[in-house]
Amino acid sequence: MTMEEKTLFTVAVFAENHVGLMNQLSIILTRRCINMESISASRCSIPDVSKVTFTCYSDRPTMDKIVKQIERRIDVLRAFLYTDDDLVYQEVALYKVPTARLLDEEHLEEIIRCHGARILEITRDNTIIEKTGHSDETEALFEELKRYDIRQFVRSGRVAITKSPVEHVDRFLREQEDRRMRVNEI
Amino acid sequence: MEKKITGAEALIKSLIAEGVDRVFGYPGGAIIPVYDKLYDYTDSLTHVLVRHEQGAIHAAQGYARVSGRTGVVIVTSGPAATNVMTGLSDAMMDSTPLVVITGQVYASLLGSDAFQETDVVGITQPITKWAIQVRKAEDIPSVVARAFHIANTGRPGPVVIDIAKNAQTDMVDDKPYHKCSYIRSYIPMPDIPEADLRRAADIINAAERPMLISGHGVMISGAENALLEMAEKADIPVATTLLGLSTIPSAHRLNKGLVGMHGNIGPNWNTNRADVIVAVGMRFDDRVTGDVRRYAPQARIVHIDIDASEFNKNIPAVATIHGDARHALEGLLPMIRPKRHDKWLASFDRCEHIEYEQVERLALGEGAPSDGPLCMGEVARKVSEAAGPDGVLVTDVGQNQLLSARYFNYCKPRSIITSGGLGTMGFGLPAAIGAKMAAPERPVCIFCGDGGFQMTMQELGTIMQYGTAVKIIILNNDYLGNVRQWQAMFYDNRFSQTPMVNPDFIAIARAYGIEAENVERRDELEPAIRRMMDCTGPYLLNVRVDERDMVFPMTPGGEAVDYILLDENTVYSDKDNQ
Numbered sequence: 001m002t003m004e005e006k007t008l009f010t011v012a013v014f015a016e017n018h019v020g021l022m023n024q025l026s027i028i029l030t031r032r033c034i035n036m037e038s039i040s041a042s043r044c045s046i047p048d049v050s051k052v053t054f055t056c057y058s059d060r061p062t063m064d065k066i067v068k069q070i071e072r073r074i075d076v077l078r079a080f081l082y083t084d085d086d087l088v089y090q091e092v093a094l095y096k097v098p099t100a101r102l103l104d105e106e107h108l109e110e111i112i113r114c115h116g117a118r119i120l121e122i123t124r125d126n127t128i129i130e131k132t133g134h135s136d137e138t139e140a141l142f143e144e145l146k147r148y149d150i151r152q153f154v155r156s157g158r159v160a161i162t163k164s165p166v167e168h169v170d171r172f173l174r175e176q177e178d179r180r181m182r183v184n185e186i
Numbered sequence: 187m188e189k190k191i192t193g194a195e196a197l198i199k200s201l202i203a204e205g206v207d208r209v210f211g212y213p214g215g216a217i218i219p220v221y222d223k224l225y226d227y228t229d230s231l232t233h234v235l236v237r238h239e240q241g242a243i244h245a246a247q248g249y250a251r252v253s254g255r256t257g258v259v260i261v262t263s264g265p266a267a268t269n270v271m272t273g274l275s276d277a278m279m280d281s282t283p284l285v286v287i288t289g290q291v292y293a294s295l296l297g298s299d300a301f302q303e304t305d306v307v308g309i310t311q312p313i314t315k316w317a318i319q320v321r322k323a324e325d326i327p328s329v330v331a332r333a334f335h336i337a338n339t340g341r342p343g344p345v346v347i348d349i350a351k352n353a354q355t356d357m358v359d360d361k362p363y364h365k366c367s368y369i370r371s372y373i374p375m376p377d378i379p380e381a382d383l384r385r386a387a388d389i390i391n392a393a394e395r396p397m398l399i400s401g402h403g404v405m406i407s408g409a410e411n412a413l414l415e416m417a418e419k420a421d422i423p424v425a426t427t428l429l430g431l432s433t434i435p436s437a438h439r440l441n442k443g444l445v446g447m448h449g450n451i452g453p454n455w456n457t458n459r460a461d462v463i464v465a466v467g468m469r470f471d472d473r474v475t476g477d478v479r480r481y482a483p484q485a486r487i488v489h490i491d492i493d494a495s496e497f498n499k500n501i502p503a504v505a506t507i508h509g510d511a512r513h514a515l516e517g518l519l520p521m522i523r524p525k526r527h528d529k530w531l532a533s534f535d536r537c538e539h540i541e542y543e544q545v546e547r548l549a550l551g552e553g554a555p556s557d558g559p560l561c562m563g564e565v566a567r568k569v570s571e572a573a574g575p576d577g578v579l580v581t582d583v584g585q586n587q588l589l590s591a592r593y594f595n596y597c598k599p600r601s602i603i604t605s606g607g608l609g610t611m612g613f614g615l616p617a618a619i620g621a622k623m624a625a626p627e628r629p630v631c632i633f634c635g636d637g638g639f640q641m642t643m644q645e646l647g648t649i650m651q652y653g654t655a656v657k658i659i660i661l662n663n664d665y666l667g668n669v670r671q672w673q674a675m676f677y678d679n680r681f682s683q684t685p686m687v688n689p690d691f692i693a694i695a696r697a698y699g700i701e702a703e704n705v706e707r708r709d710e711l712e713p714a715i716r717r718m719m720d721c722t723g724p725y726l727l728n729v730r731v732d733e734r735d736m737v738f739p740m741t742p743g744g745e746a747v748d749y750i751l752l753d754e755n756t757v758y759s760d761k762d763n764q
């Protein structure tokens with residue numbers, strides 16, 4: 001299957017914050033020869049739970065299996081599969097360009113404003129610009145800034161929050177709490 | 187104030203509190219503190235000293251699979267840890283509960299390429315249910331409790347506990363041990379929704395040509411009786427996977443044999459004729475399905491499994507029941523309506539008749555000259571008859587496995603131990619040691635080839651040391667027989683690296699004080715088996731078998747499940763049995 005036929009999926013994993021969690025996720029992809037496009041990990045609203053969000057190109061049946069394999073890991077509470085429509089998501093990109101080149105440019109202010117970017121730092125040598133948005137938006141600014149000789153460019157992994165009114169992990173934890181009570185009764 | 191003990195002693199006390207009375211292992215530098223404490227607990231904890239760490243883990247697998255209890259392994263760091271990898275992978279594939287304890291270098295040395303340091307957690311995560319490193323003595327009891335809970339609940343599997351040396355020697359309070367019964371991120375026993383049972387029952391009740399496939403999950407959950415009740419109530423033929431053998435007695439009228447590449451004709455042929463297939467605790471391995479696109483396209487598949495990741499992994503199901511096989515079948519039973527399927531069952535009889543005439547008679551050496559070379563199948567059948575209803579079959583991997591598994595008679599559950607998923611040559615001999623130790627009252631017979639036997643034959647030393655009364659049958663053809671079969675069938679008889687020059691196995695066995703004899707001719711077989719079974723100790727039979735002997739029926743890899751070879755040139759077909 002070519003890249004064009006694949007969809008970009010976002011997987012959100014809620015897991016206990018144990019050493020080796022990333023390895024457990026990555027081996028599931030390695031086995032199936034799938035590359036992560038982006039990844040981000042952080043704490044989430046639930047105490048002691050880490051949220052890992054990664055994206056990759058694949059097809060739905062493969063991704064369904066991958067998510068089940070992830071959920072099978074003991075340290076994982078739940079894992080969810082999304083496409084872009086299900087999510088509100090953002091990425092952060094930073095650009096380092098030579099200050100001298102930028103100062104020669106009369107449209108600089110316009111570029112920054114029209115891309116919704118902002119300047120984080122200006123030194124005699126370099127200017128650091130920040131832009132938050134979807135990949136195509138940060139990419140567009142990259143294209144625009146190219147002519148000023150971008151010295152460094154970096155883009156974060158995707159952070160995403162679901163549009164759904166139901167908080168599935170909360171429900172999972174409530175059900176597990178019931179289970180814990182039942183087990184203790186026995 | 188509570189008494190202080192070392193982490194090593196806390197480990198041993200934790201194991202005892204978990205009900206462990208036997209461990210398999212091999213000492214070494216990074217685990218010496220544990221072995222030192224073991225010396226004080228020999229009354230309550232028996233340690234079996236193997237000859238190679240691979241032997242320890244396979245023995246623990248045999249022990250676990252015959253008893254249902256968790257097998258425990260203790261080895262040191264580095265090379266000892268890497269030597270158990272094959273067993274971990276095997277146990278993961280075959281859902282075997284193990285707790286494997288590896289020593290590790292001092293926590294302060296981790297990551298420094300210290301002597302005998304290896305990244306145990308990193309390399310075992312893909313092949314274990316759970317792997318954890320312990321760097322502090324006080325963590326040992328709670329980690330052990332979690333490990334046992336994880337290993338032997340849900341879909342069982344191997345767990346690794348990697349214990350840094352300082353955690354073994356540091357002092358810790360001697361607190362009462364608490365077993366673990368709950369982990370926030372883990373659901374070992376899912377509740378089965380009534381609606382899922384109802385949906386499955388409706389499909390089964392509507393079936394005209396139903397077939398049950400009983401897998402390892404039936405044995406693990408102890409669902410044999412429920413399975414049989416359901417089969418009898420609705421008159422459903424039962425097939426088994428390789429690891430599902432012995433979940434239904436061989437002689438039962440509804441047992442239609444083995445599915446898969448070297449399965450029986452009936453269940454394989456009828457897989458593509460059934461209207462409903464109820465798969466219980468099995469995972470549609472490629473050796474079971476053949477070409478998945480041509481696997482039971484006409485059938486509505488009901489899949490029962492405790493591991494949700496198995497659903498729709500290889501074969502799509504129209505109904506799934508996520509849960510323990512016994513609970514699922516017991517829940518289904520009252521919903522299943524009594525029924526008869528005489529015509530459908532008769533279609534299996536037709537297959538059985540042809541299989542007997544064209545395959546089995548040959549494999550069982552019927553009508554063959556009494557002074558001629560033996561077939562592997564007949565050796566298995568004769569040993570099985572001599573072992574009786576309590577007999578446990580342990581196999582190595584290859585032709586010896588496929589033929590002994592087929593021709594052994596199973597009378598009670600947990601009567602076969604074989605490396606199914608990973609197909610580990612060398613598994614058999616050590617697994618038999620563990621099996622015999624777990625079930626000393628049962629005759630344990632291990633079949634292996636001359637190749638696989640030599641992969642782990644150092645464990646004859648373990649058999650000698652403990653007098654473990656296993657009955658070893660080498661089906662010796664001086665070839666790597668299964669590869670030879672493929673070379674004969676698909677590679678133009680180019681026997682590349684399959685002929686083997688073998689040592690005098692009798693001399694080897696006797697060097698270990700194990701009684702042994704050669705069997706060359708058909709008429710020597712039965713008296714030799716009798717002597718072997720009468721002997722109270724271990725015994726080795728080196729049976730000369732014909733290297734041209736092949737395993738049939740066979741569905742070659744990539745073919746449809748009902749493309750069945752009866753010999754090298756004959757494809758099964760039956761116009762009147764469609």
